[in-house]
Amino acid sequence: MNFLCHALPYLDQPVMAVATGIPDFLSVIDRKIRARGKMAALHLKADDEVLRDVARGVVAHVEDDRWFHGGETFARMNLEFAVQLRDLLPGDAGFRPSFVGHILIEMLLDANVMEQHAGLADRYYSLFDEVPMQQVSDAVQTIAENRTDKIPATLQRFASTRFLYDYLDDDTLLFRLNQVMARVGLAELPKAVGDWLPSARLEVRRNHTRLLAPDGRSMAYPELA
Numbered sequence: 001m002n003f004l005c006h007a008l009p010y011l012d013q014p015v016m017a018v019a020t021g022i023p024d025f026l027s028v029i030d031r032k033i034r035a036r037g038k039m040a041a042l043h044l045k046a047d048d049e050v051l052r053d054v055a056r057g058v059v060a061h062v063e064d065d066r067w068f069h070g071g072e073t074f075a076r077m078n079l080e081f082a083v084q085l086r087d088l089l090p091g092d093a094g095f096r097p098s099f100v101g102h103i104l105i106e107m108l109l110d111a112n113v114m115e116q117h118a119g120l121a122d123r124y125y126s127l128f129d130e131v132p133m134q135q136v137s138d139a140v141q142t143i144a145e146n147r148t149d150k151i152p153a154t155l156q157r158f159a160s161t162r163f164l165y166d167y168l169d170d171d172t173l174l175f176r177l178n179q180v181m182a183r184v185g186l187a188e189l190p191k192a193v194g195d196w197l198p199s200a201r202l203e204v205r206r207n208h209t210r211l212l213a214p215d216g217r218s219m220a221y222p223e224l225a
Contacts, residue, residue, distance in 0.1 A: 001068050002106040004113055004164055005212065006061055007124050008221050014127040015050055015136060018155065019057025020064075022140055025154050028183070033146040037062030040143050050132060054139035073210040078102050081200060088192045096186050100193070103180060108204035109211060111167035117222045121164060128159035170197040 006020040026033045040058035043051050068074060081101030089097060114121045137151035166172035174194040181188055204211070205224065212221045 001064055001212075002103075002110045002164075003158075004110040004121060004124055005106070005221060006064055007127075008113065008120065010057070010060070011120070011123050011127070013053065014130045015053035015132075016057040016060070017124065017127050018131050018136065019054040019140075020061045021158075022054065022058050023061050025151070025158070026140070026144065029148055029150045029154055030146075033144050033148055035140060035144050039145065043139075043143060048139070050135040051139040051142060054136055055143060058143060068211070071211065073207050074105065077105055077203065077207060077211070080203075081105065084196065084200075085193065088190070088196055092187075096181075099184075099186070100177065100181075100189065104177065104197075104200060105204055105211070107167045107173065107176070108201055109208065110164055111173075111201070112205055112208050112224055113222055114165065114168060116224050120222065125159050125162055128155055170194055170201070173197060 003021045003024065007017040010017040010020065022035050026035055035058045037059050040055040040062075043055035044059065046052045046055065078098065078101045081104060082098040085097035085100055086092065110121075133152040133155060136155070137149075140151055141147055163176060166176050171194065174189060174191075174197065177193075178188050208224050
């Protein structure tokens, strides 16, 4: 799942909520630096409150990804989207259609939440002004066992750009998708993918609850009206 859905159950715990995004923030900073669940779990009972909450956020992210990506609805939709995208990307039967389908489902879940519960995204972004950035950065580096001085600036830039709101519009969503393509070294997506996005958006909206509550999981996320 994406940034907002990872954080939603913990909006009353600012450091933990922000830290649920740490694995993804690190992939932007330096893909060689990883915050692994096993390493974070070693600090779940740390005396330092910030380190403890950062560890809890990382572990929550890892556990969320495990059940979310293992859900039957996600697997089915990811396959369906990959097949549809292959038809829109002539000659591309490889990694890109599956990758795009995967991240698109996650982005559109965040879009659903923002569309129906706008105040939750505002609350999430406000947390980045509440947390002690340098202490969060120190905690991440303790967990990751690697050093980088870019964590505070990356988190502040994420909060100031508020790019999650771009997921609400198909044109800006395609722009953000192509930013991801560039970051991972894949070819830009054509306009045909943008023309297909409304149908993908509708399908994710129809399956919102099933995606976030696989196998009868107790719903910890807002349902759609």
